[in-house]
Amino acid sequence: MTKKKMTDRPSKELELEERLREAEEILDALRSHKVDAVIGADQIAMIRLKEIEDQLQEQIQISSNRLKEIESIYQNVPVGLCILDRDLKFVRVNNYLAKMHGIPAEEHLGKTMSEILPKLAESTEEDLRRVIETGDPQMDVELKCETPAQPGVERYWLEQRFPVYNKQEQIIGINMVVEEVTERKKFEEKLQELNATLEERVAERTMLAEQRADKLRDMARKMIHVEEKERQRLARVLHDGLQQLLIGAKFKTSLIKKRLEDKDQEKEEIEQLNDLLDRSIEASRSLSYELSPPILHDQGLVAALYWLAGRPHLQDLAIHIEAEKDMLPLSQDLKVFFFQAIRELLINIVKHAEVQEAEVCISYDNDEVCIEVIDRGKGFDVENLKLSSPTGQGLRNMREKLELMKGKLKIESVPGMGSHFTLCVPIDKNSTPSVSDKTAENNNHITGGTVSVTNESTSDSSAMIGVLVVDDHQVMRNGLVRLLAEEPDIKIVGEASNGIEAVDFAHDIQPDVIIMDITMPEMDGIEATSLIHQKFPEIHIIGLSMHEESEYSKQMKRAGAVDLLNKGGPANRLLAAIRSVNA
């Protein structure tokens, strides 16, 4: 019966039952992992379960390896790391932090900050709680504490604190990064100390350097001064010694020449000797001027420049000199330096610029003197000026000297457009210019002779011309006296070795003629002439000098001299000038 009933059951029901059974079987197979792949009829695709499983396995392996790596990094990174829970108990601590604390990592776990580092907890717990309450990270928090790892040592830490969230975005703890900065801190402190002392040292060194620079400048000034003194000494040796001797010799030859009037051959030889002497005198004179032009010391830089402009080696160059009228007196050293520098620059222009004109300007302001030497000649390339060339070396020396006097040298030049040199030196108002050189005066004084009166008036003194010879050089005086003694109408009434003596003499004796040297110690010829002329205008005063500059002759004439003659000139001119008193 039942069997029949069963067979009677509708086929639809059977089919459903069959499919249900099949579905259960599929599920069974799947559950028991007896399946290799699942085929999706709808998507027409097949999934190989084995591959998925393998891939999953692989993923798990990779993930676990990564986790191990991260764990290893976490443990061994040279920075302290830890995680605290909401109760500030250690959940995780890396080895580095444990070492920093001096407490094994596992001893931290489950314990609070205050149990591990009570000193540190005091100052940090409040901040840590705030991270948990607010969720705001705290960056670069600096801490100072002592740890069991290094008892008695104060250490500095830098902490970063981040909140840790769970899936529900609730804060479950704090992730901390702790860096030891004790060394850095100590270094910083040392650095600060060093900086402080360094500044002190820099100040000290600067002062020393300044002192040295001052010393150097002082030495440079002294050097220029010594150089100039040496020049003056040489010039004086030439002037006082050689020139006077030569002139003395010349007077002698004049005498011999007169005595040998009828002996032609000897006369000619004497003439040649005379000529040689003239040339020697000229040579020594120009050398003594080169070394130290007296006009520079007597009348200043501007007058010396006018004189320089007329010198033979510069005579082809028309030099325009422009200077302010009321110039302050310059110190001796500065005057000499400027003169030498201008001379060098002008000589350079003659040598290199291929030009007939040059300009020299001297200007002043409150703090400095500036000299400009300008030409419109060939010019040169300033950048490529060879320092090794004599010109370059000269300019370098000039610049070095200037720098030592705190001055400056500016060179401007464009090829084809001329050149422009500017020398500026600050004026040291504290050092008053030394107008004359004391030692030179003293030396002159020693060489100067004494007053002597010649009392050998034998013939009729009224018919004879009474002459007073004033010169600080004995050789010169002797030469003159001998020369004049030969003349029947001339009588030497006295000799003086400086201006003061000359004035006294003129007062006492009142000679007809005074032959007056210009440069003399105590009082020079110009001043003496002026004084004598005011009192005794009838006395003929004839200036006699090594200096042949017109400036001297003008000054002598202004003072009252009737004439100015050159010491090296022919004897006849002197005699004629003396005799003109009777004219």
Place this chain on the structure above:
Amino acid sequence: MQYSFILFIISNGDNSGRARENLERLCKKWLPGRHEIEVVDVIKDFQTALDYNILLTPSVVVTKPEPQKTIHGDLSDPDKFVKALNLHDQEKDD
């Protein structure tokens, strides 16, 4: 009575290999000399699997005798096989 099977597998599948071994062993035991087995690698012949409405491998479709039946899995359970083919009855009949 003649029996025909189509075994759907994927090559390199562990369960597929086992299913093939099990099927051959069961046939030898129960249906010696009166069975034929066709093996279909689903990776190579996907369409046949779809035609027979096969959803996973390994699966065996019994095409003869009718009605057609499908057995899923690696055939490690002989009872399932025996039950599906009503071999117990036959055995009893034998």
